[in-house]
Amino acid sequence: MTHSPWQPISPAKPARTPKEPLTRDRIVDAAMRLLVDQGYDAVSMRKVAQVLDTGPASLYAHVANKKELDQLLVDRAAEEMRLPEQPDPERWQEQLKDAMREMLRVMRANPGVARAAIGQVPLGERALLSTERILAILKAGNIPDQAAAWAVDLIPLYVTAVAFEETVQGAWAWTPEDVEGFVTGLRTYFESLPADRFPITIALAGSLTSGASGDERFEFGITVITAGLAALVQKT
Amino acid sequence: MTHSPWQPISPAKPARTPKEPLTRDRIVDAAMRLLVDQGYDAVSMRKVAQVLDTGPASLYAHVANKKELDQLLVDRAAEEMRLPEQPDPERWQEQLKDAMREMLRVMRANPGVARAAIGQVPLGERALLSTERILAILKAGNIPDQAAAWAVDLIPLYVTAVAFEETVQGAWAWTPEDVEGFVTGLRTYFESLPADRFPITIALAGSLTSGASGDERFEFGITVITAGLAALVQKT
DNA sequence: ACCTGAACACCGTTCAAGT
DNA sequence: ACCTGAACACCGTTCAAGT
Numbered sequence A, B: 001m002t003h004s005p006w007q008p009i010s011p012a013k014p015a016r017t018p019k020e021p022l023t024r025d026r027i028v029d030a031a032m033r034l035l036v037d038q039g040y041d042a043v044s045m046r047k048v049a050q051v052l053d054t055g056p057a058s059l060y061a062h063v064a065n066k067k068e069l070d071q072l073l074v075d076r077a078a079e080e081m082r083l084p085e086q087p088d089p090e091r092w093q094e095q096l097k098d099a100m101r102e103m104l105r106v107m108r109a110n111p112g113v114a115r116a117a118i119g120q121v122p123l124g125e126r127a128l129l130s131t132e133r134i135l136a137i138l139k140a141g142n143i144p145d146q147a148a149a150w151a152v153d154l155i156p157l158y159v160t161a162v163a164f165e166e167t168v169q170g171a172w173a174w175t176p177e178d179v180e181g182f183v184t185g186l187r188t189y190f191e192s193l194p195a196d197r198f199p200i201t202i203a204l205a206g207s208l209t210s211g212a213s214g215d216e217r218f219e220f221g222i223t224v225i226t227a228g229l230a231a232l233v234q235k236t
Numbered sequence C, D: 001a002c003c004t005g006a007a008c009a010c011c012g013t014t015c016a017a018g019t
Helices: A024-038 A045-051 A056-061 A066-078 A089-109 A113-117 A125-140 A145-168 A176-191 A199-203 A215-230 B024-038 B045-051 B056-061 B066-078 B089-109 B113-117 B125-140 B145-168 B176-191 B199-203 B215-230
Strands: none
Touching: A024 A045, A024 A066, A045 A056, A045 A066, A066 A089, A066 A113, A066 A125, A089 A113, A089 A125, A089 A145, A089 A215, A113 A145, A125 A145, A125 B199, A145 A215, A145 B145, A145 B215, A176 A199, A199 B125, A215 B145, A215 B215, B024 B045, B024 B066, B045 B056, B045 B066, B066 B089, B066 B113, B066 B125, B089 B113, B089 B125, B089 B145, B089 B215, B113 B145, B125 B145, B145 B215, B176 B199
């Protein structure tokens, strides 16, 4: 909205700037707004173009294709992640769990980002900065180099998969009653399975449907991963 | 292809059965063939219908929608998984890893299945039988009920995410030269990052790009998960 | 170099009409 | 009950033509 002051203001068409030039940034801005407001499916080249008051073909001068736009969105979201800059060897495990919680928080705050992120290695500069921070925590914990390298692949893979599952099921929009109904329906289904072939599933029906809201399950996941990594700490 | 022997064979239109009735099974068969032969994107309601020599609308009498078809495909693939029926408390960790390897094997053998599976909790009967088998292994390992229940959520989540990443990148079709080129390109990129902000990424560039073929990374992942679960074993 | 309209080759799903 | 053709409301991407 930078108006040149000497620019003639036509009285007939009010307030309408004579079309700012398209840029990568404006495209990502518009796409990000669509993503957060209306979810991943709303982010189409056509709808982004429409928001920018142009046709879809115009975007291709600034963005290679939809996949690149997805990557740009992921990188934009990565910017929001607040990860510790000062790793602490004394409590690296807690720092690592906090980092994973922060990653999930940002993905939940930007519904659809997980959908854009899943299946791609995040190589944007902001995403790589997150990787750098997590590597720092792992190094502080004395994790061997190769293990740390593979861990920074495993960690976003897990967090993104969890967030993606939530977006797909639209879980973020569920009321407590929805959750309740889903859980009891699922438990009833488990308990109705043939007892000869599904003895354990039936016996654990309660546990299997517990923690459907996601937080407990996620806490379990990051505990398992952290404990598994702790088992790899270099013995000195 | 069950021909009634007394069925008249019209000499004009040879070999063409007068249209077998559509069934759920025939639809899943056709979709599965498309999935394996041409990947996930080839599995559209329209293409499946075309293979069955009908229009897309006809499928909706047997399948609720595309999402249900996806679930049926996942369940079909789950049938191929050979998981141990006799859990062994002495070597539950090795059995668990084998089970995860088997899950990945089947997903690799059916490219596109991971794409159909990602983000949905597998609730088909054959998929649940896999869950039952893995629960048996975890129980043999003395994992507490609630932990076992969450673990059978975590395990397919991880394996599916790995398989999905491979399908997206088309890694299953890469030649050793492709891998080589990708790895060196990536390492060069890491090493060219600003040294003040990415010291660890640069230092670990070699490790970060190692194991791109996937097997080593997957072995690392299942080792971490198994070790993390082992840390939860009930102390008796 | 950037932008555009129009076209190409697709999607999932619905619905009235047929048998 | 099952099947069909046609339509609705979409996709990502390309390309010749404009400025």
